[in-house]
Structures are given as C-alpha cells and as structure tokens.
Amino acid sequence: MQDILDRFLSYVKIDTQSDASSNTTPSTAKQWDLANKLVTELKEIGMQDVTIDENAYIMATLPSNVDKDVPTIGFVAHFDTTPDFSGTNVNPQIIRNYDGKDIVLNAEKNIILSPDYFEDLMQYKGQTIVTTDGTTLLGADDKAGITEIMTAMEYLVAHPEVKHGKIRVGFTPDEEIGRGAHKFDVEKFGAEWAYTMDGSQIGELEYENFNAAGANIKIHGKSVHPGYAKGKMINAIGIAQEIMAALPKNEVPEQTSGREGFYHIHTIKGEIENAELGLIIRDHDRNSFENRKKGLETIIFKLNEKYNNCIELSIKDQYFNMKEKVMPVYHIVETAKEAMEALNITPIIKPIRGGTDGSQLSYMGLPCPNIFAGGHNFHGKYEYVPVESMEKAVEVIVKICELTATK
Numbered sequence: 001m002q003d004i005l006d007r008f009l010s011y012v013k014i015d016t017q018s019d020a021s022s023n024t025t026p027s028t029a030k031q032w033d034l035a036n037k038l039v040t041e042l043k044e045i046g047m048q049d050v051t052i053d054e055n056a057y058i059m060a061t062l063p064s065n066v067d068k069d070v071p072t073i074g075f076v077a078h079f080d081t082t083p084d085f086s087g088t089n090v091n092p093q094i095i096r097n098y099d100g101k102d103i104v105l106n107a108e109k110n111i112i113l114s115p116d117y118f119e120d121l122m123q124y125k126g127q128t129i130v131t132t133d134g135t136t137l138l139g140a141d142d143k144a145g146i147t148e149i150m151t152a153m154e155y156l157v158a159h160p161e162v163k164h165g166k167i168r169v170g171f172t173p174d175e176e177i178g179r180g181a182h183k184f185d186v187e188k189f190g191a192e193w194a195y196t197m198d199g200s201q202i203g204e205l206e207y208e209n210f211n212a213a214g215a216n217i218k219i220h221g222k223s224v225h226p227g228y229a230k231g232k233m234i235n236a237i238g239i240a241q242e243i244m245a246a247l248p249k250n251e252v253p254e255q256t257s258g259r260e261g262f263y264h265i266h267t268i269k270g271e272i273e274n275a276e277l278g279l280i281i282r283d284h285d286r287n288s289f290e291n292r293k294k295g296l297e298t299i300i301f302k303l304n305e306k307y308n309n310c311i312e313l314s315i316k317d318q319y320f321n322m323k324e325k326v327m328p329v330y331h332i333v334e335t336a337k338e339a340m341e342a343l344n345i346t347p348i349i350k351p352i353r354g355g356t357d358g359s360q361l362s363y364m365g366l367p368c369p370n371i372f373a374g375g376h377n378f379h380g381k382y383e384y385v386p387v388e389s390m391e392k393a394v395e396v397i398v399k400i401c402e403l404t405a406t407k
C-alpha cells in the first residue's frame with residue numbers, strides 16, 4: 001500500500017493545471033514537469049519503447065509474453081488537472097483507518113469533509129483516504145489513473161508468470177480543457193482498443209456519454225429613444241428573453257438525470273443593440289440530439305421571420321456518444337466487467353453525463369471505455385481518493401491484461 005501511496009503523492013505534488021486560454025500543447029509548460037518524470041519512471045520500471053512527443057504525449061510498451069496472437073490493448077490516463085480549481089502546492093492529508101466521522105480538512109478555515117453531505121465516504125470506513133488540506137484540489141483526477149497504470153505495469157514486469165499480450169500505455173496532457181485526445185496519435189499507439197482510467201468511484205465502467213454541441217446566438221437590435229420607440233426599437237434583450245422562453249423549460253441540467261438530454265444556457269450578455277446567448281446541447285441519443293439542434297434552429301428561424309433576420313445562430317458539434325463505436329466491439333466492455341467480477345468488485349455501469357477523452361478516441365478509431373480511478377468530488381477542495389480503490393484499479397488492469405490473453 002505504501003508504494004502506491006508514495007507514487008500517488010509524488011504526482012499530486014507537481015502542479016499540472018491546464019489552461020483553456022492557451023493555444024500551445026501542453027497548454028501550460030508546468031505539465032512538462034510531471035510528463036518528464038513519468039517518462040523516466042516508465043523506463044525505470046522496465047517499459048520498452050518509451051516515447052514523449054513535442055506535445056508531451058507519452059507512450060510506452062509492455063511486450064507480450066505469450067507465443068500466440070493476442071490483441072494489443074492500451075490504458076490511457078491524463079496528467080493535467082482542471083483549470084477551475086487551484087492545483088498549486090497540493091498538500092495531501094492521509095487518514096488511515098477512517099472512522100466514518102467528519103474529516104477536518106482545514107481547521108483554520110473550518111473546511112470539513114463530512115459524510116453527512118458526502119454519503120459516499122461511508123463506504124470507505126476502515127480504509128486509508130487521501131484528502132486535500134482544503135485549499136487546493138487533490139488531482140486524483142487523473143493522477144490516480146496514472147498511478148494505477150504505472151503500478152500495474154511495474155507489477156506485470158516483475159511477474160512474468162502472469163501472461164498477457166502486448167500492452168500499450170498512453171499518458172496525455174490537457175484532458176481537462178477538452179484537448180486530451182486532440183493530438184493523440186492513434187496509429188502510433190497501435191492498440192485495437194483501450195481503456196481510460198479516469199472514472200470516479202470503485203466499480204464504475206462507462207461506455208456511453210453525451211452527444212454534445214455548443215451554440216452561440218448573436219442578436220442585433222436597434223436603439224431608439226424610449227419615448228419615441230413605438231414600432232422602431234428592436235430590443236435585443238427582449239429577443240434573447242423570447243429565445244429562452246421558447247426552449248423547453250424542463251429540459252435543463254438542474255431538472256434532468258440518467259439519459260435525459262438538455263439545453264443549458266450558460267452565458268447571457270445584453271444591451272438594446274446587441275445581445276448574446278451561449279448554450280450547450282446534450283443528449284445520449286443521437287436522433288434526439290439532432291432533433292434538439294433542429295429545434296433550436298426552428299426557434300431562431302421563426303424569430304428571424306418576426307424580427308427581420310436580426311439573429312445569428314451558430315451550432316458546433318463538440319463530441320459524440322462513444323456507444324456507437326463501442327457496441328460493435330462490446331466484448332471489450334464485457335472483459336472489463338469480467339475482470340471486476342473476478343475481483344469481487346460490483347461493476348457500476350451507467351451513462352456519463354459528460355464526455356471523456358475516450359469518446360474522442362473512440363471516434364478516432366480507438367474504442368475506449370472508461371474505468372474507475374477511485375477518486376470522488378473531482379475539481380474541488382473536497383476531492384479525495386481511498387488508497388484501497390487505487391489498489392483495486394491496479395488489480396483490474398492486471399486482470400484485463402490476463403483475460404485478454406486467454407480469449
């Protein structure tokens with residue numbers, strides 16, 4: 001346990017926040033600090049063909065130790081952390097033999113991690129929990145995933161009696177700003193399929209995510225003295241309001257769950273002459289996703305008829321549900337499920353209400369379900385990870401490698 005914990009701590013102490021406003025890859029130079037360390041470590045544990053490219057994408061190989069033909073599979077994790085919360089000077093606390101009570105993250109600032117609010121904590125009673133000190137995030141997302149893949153590979157190198165095919169490892173920058181897969185060289189990776197180790201609680205196994213689009217609406221009004229405005233003024237703010245009112249009221253994030261889709265207005269700016277709306281559209285079902293986009297187009301079309309074409313709409317697809325690419329090779333989900341069951345882990349299979357790097361990779365030709373990395377409360381000061389969950393994730397990786405070689 002100490003080894004995996006030490007490894008994890010050594011990663012989270014390195015600040016790797018990404019930055020959406022940057023155009024470089026990686027988006028922040030500090031991501032190189034951890035990337036370079038990972039390269040050294042991969043070599044030290046005996047991985048072959050360790051490479052890092054000019055964008056900090058890391059790949060490595062564990063060669064097959066069986067004679068027969070076995071599919072090459074991969075494991076992928078990201079080493080950046082979210083730009084939304086500080087990752088500077090991460091100072092983890094280790095709670096051994098957790099007693100099921102409140103955990104004081106920061107006495108001075110009265111920041112408490114409490115099972116009254118975060119009920120999931122109770123399932124880790126008696127375990128070793130790593131938390132923040134209440135001032136930063138932890139970075140278990142996704143340094144837990146990196147730790148697990150590294151530890152599993154170290155184990156497999158040291159245990160040649162465990163039979164497996166060729167295994168590829170991929171560590172990426174910039175997942176948190178949606179660019180983790182952008183410069184991932186799927187052909188160079190050369191795996192038939194892969195798994196991202198980037199889910200949350202123990203047992204999670206995900207192969208469905210949203211279809212996603214972003215929309216921007218610009219409204220051009222006309223300002224006239226309010227006293228003499230009748231029939232002349234076009235108030236862009238009022239039109240923005242009409243657009244919002246025309247969208248289905250219940251189909252918003254705060255009123256949907258499971259496979260229910262939504263429209264989410266996240267930005268509104270406005271004056272009489274100019275108003276702007278920013279929204280996102282999400283739906284697991286592809287048809288219903290397309291219909292949602294059409295629905296928005298129809299609303300704008302009608303209002304343009306009414307207001308003399310003063311509204312501009314642009315809709316951009318962001319990512320698609322990986323299910324479409326995973327279903328034809330569903331055995332890759334079954335293998336992961338079988339691995340968990342063999343280790344007495346109950347698989348929790350549910351649709352992701354978001355996207356993953358795996359969804360983009362799946363559309364780039366590398367089907368890529370997502371497996372738990374063990375952490376909770378990502379992207380904030382309440383983030384924590386039980387060490388036992390990380391250990392289980394290591395076992396799942398090893399078992400998937402083994403199972404793939406027996407099929």
Ligand SMILES: [Zn+2]
Nearest residue numbers: 141142175198
């Ligand atoms: Zn992540």
